[in-house]
Amino acid sequence: MDLKFSNKKITGILTILPEREVSFEDEMHNYNFSNAKSLKLKSALGLNKRRIVEEGVCSSDLCIRGLAYLFETNKLQKEDIDAIILVTQSPDYIMPPTSNVIQGYFGLKHDMICLDINQGCAGYIVGLNQAFMMLDQEAINKVVLLNADVLSPKVSKKDRNSNPLIGDAAAITIIEKSTQETEVFCNIKMNGKGALVLQIPAGGSRLPSSPETAILYEDASGNFRSKDNLVMKGDEVFNFVQVEVPPLIESLLIKASVKKEDVDYYMFHQPNRFMLHKVADKIGVDRDKMPSNVVENFGNSSGVTIPVAITYNLGSKLIDEKFKICLSGFGVGLTWASMLLEIGPLDFCEIIEY
Amino acid sequence: MENFLEQMAELFEVDSVNLQDEVIAFDEWDSLTGLSIISLADDEYGIIISVNDILEAKTIQGLYELFNQKK
Numbered sequence: 001m002d003l004k005f006s007n008k009k010i011t012g013i014l015t016i017l018p019e020r021e022v023s024f025e026d027e028m029h030n031y032n033f034s035n036a037k038s039l040k041l042k043s044a045l046g047l048n049k050r051r052i053v054e055e056g057v058c059s060s061d062l063c064i065r066g067l068a069y070l071f072e073t074n075k076l077q078k079e080d081i082d083a084i085i086l087v088t089q090s091p092d093y094i095m096p097p098t099s100n101v102i103q104g105y106f107g108l109k110h111d112m113i114c115l116d117i118n119q120g121c122a123g124y125i126v127g128l129n130q131a132f133m134m135l136d137q138e139a140i141n142k143v144v145l146l147n148a149d150v151l152s153p154k155v156s157k158k159d160r161n162s163n164p165l166i167g168d169a170a171a172i173t174i175i176e177k178s179t180q181e182t183e184v185f186c187n188i189k190m191n192g193k194g195a196l197v198l199q200i201p202a203g204g205s206r207l208p209s210s211p212e213t214a215i216l217y218e219d220a221s222g223n224f225r226s227k228d229n230l231v232m233k234g235d236e237v238f239n240f241v242q243v244e245v246p247p248l249i250e251s252l253l254i255k256a257s258v259k260k261e262d263v264d265y266y267m268f269h270q271p272n273r274f275m276l277h278k279v280a281d282k283i284g285v286d287r288d289k290m291p292s293n294v295v296e297n298f299g300n301s302s303g304v305t306i307p308v309a310i311t312y313n314l315g316s317k318l319i320d321e322k323f324k325i326c327l328s329g330f331g332v333g334l335t336w337a338s339m340l341l342e343i344g345p346l347d348f349c350e351i352i353e354y
Numbered sequence: 355m356e357n358f359l360e361q362m363a364e365l366f367e368v369d370s371v372n373l374q375d376e377v378i379a380f381d382e383w384d385s386l387t388g389l390s391i392i393s394l395a396d397d398e399y400g401i402i403i404s405v406n407d408i409l410e411a412k413t414i415q416g417l418y419e420l421f422n423q424k425k
Contacts, residue, residue: 033384041386161385221385234385235392235405242396278393 002255003186005132009178012075012348015311016066016170017298018053019353024164031160032222041160046273050167050299052152058092059148060102062170065354067106075348076174078106082140083113085130087123087303090150091116120332121269123147123303125339129186131175145173149302151230154200158224161234165272167299171307184341185256187248194334197236202227241275244336245328246282252338260285264323269330270294270305311351318349362414365390373415377408395421
């Protein structure tokens with residue numbers, strides 16, 4: 001589905017990363033494979049360090065740390081916030097919405113919308129879409145988009161497919177009306193037939209967590225995980241991305257009448273370096289224009305990887321300059337989405353630690 | 355065919371492979387090698403396969419047929 005928005009802009013991006021760092025080698029002994037094979041995996045996929053929270057830290061904690069920083073440094077005024085959108089797969093509670101919890105923590109005005117959205121790897125684009133739609137309202141001038149995923153507690157330490165990849169992170173993006181004319185092009189697609197390709201089987205209503213769902217079992221490749229753990233069909237995800245993402249980007253650029261070489265950066269979701277290189281080659285863009293260094297430095301934080309990629313790779317450059325950027329997220333849902341817009345100059349674009 | 359056998363030998367990190375060799379019997383067989391085979395199939399043969407397709411193909415001969423039948 002093609003979507004288009006006018007006269008709206010991003011004015012700031014902040015990433016919040018947990019201070020705790022673990023390296024691939026620290027955890028290699030957990031996997032049921034020889035060290036040689038594990039190291040081959042490390043170099044092929046581009047794995048190294050990742051950031052994960054200390055036990056007990058939730059999505060809202062990372063968001064609250066970031067918002068408190070923005071309020072303290074006068075980068076954001078409490079009374080200006082007309083809506084909070086939180087995109088997460090790791091809410092604090094099944095009820096109430098975590099965005100309401102965050103609103104209450106800071107005692108923000110009642111005249112606002114708080115909205116939780118359950119989306120994964122495409123969550124940044126889905127969240128931006130929602131923010132742009134809200135800004136069509138006269139009463140809404142500034143939207144705070146929170147992306148937070150704390151999935152490391154959901155991954156089995158003995159799962160070589162997912163454990164060495166996963167990272168935790170949150171990001172805060174400010175979206176506002178613009179007095180200058182701007183155009184944002186977006187396309188988004190979903191296929192619920194693949195809904196269980198990436199999932200956490202237990203913990204919801206369909207299969208509540210119990211002592212049985214916590215039992216580890218071995219899969220065909222020698223990985224151990226329980227029904228409480230995140231599981232992904234890696235080969236199906238890989239094929240899905242290679243088949244669906246290149247034509248998605250092609251049609252976005254055609255709609256926007258922009259040549260692929262005129263895009264300054266392709267800031268894509270970061271599953272791993274291997275997959276991003278394949279995607280870049282298939283679309284026919286320079287690998288330098290599509291950063292793929294998030295997983296090796298911080299891990300794959302699902303819906304947060306796009307703002308992590310932007311703040312890490314562009315950072316203060318976006319305070320002074322403006323770039324034409326193509327965003328794309330793909331995964332859980334299955335959902336795949338892309339967006340073309342100009343970003344910058346921003347009020348802030350940085351990373352802080354929790 | 356010769357080119358295909360060379361590619362397989364490289365992926366499984368052996369000097370040479372035979373058509374009747376079983377995929378899962380190679381020391382190097384694991385999900386990462388599976389991903390490399392899927393990637394090769396896509397890049398050079400223009401076909402989309404899954405790990406299951408590879409397991410069902412069983413042998414190098416089976417893989418060769420898989421690569422050349424789905425075209």
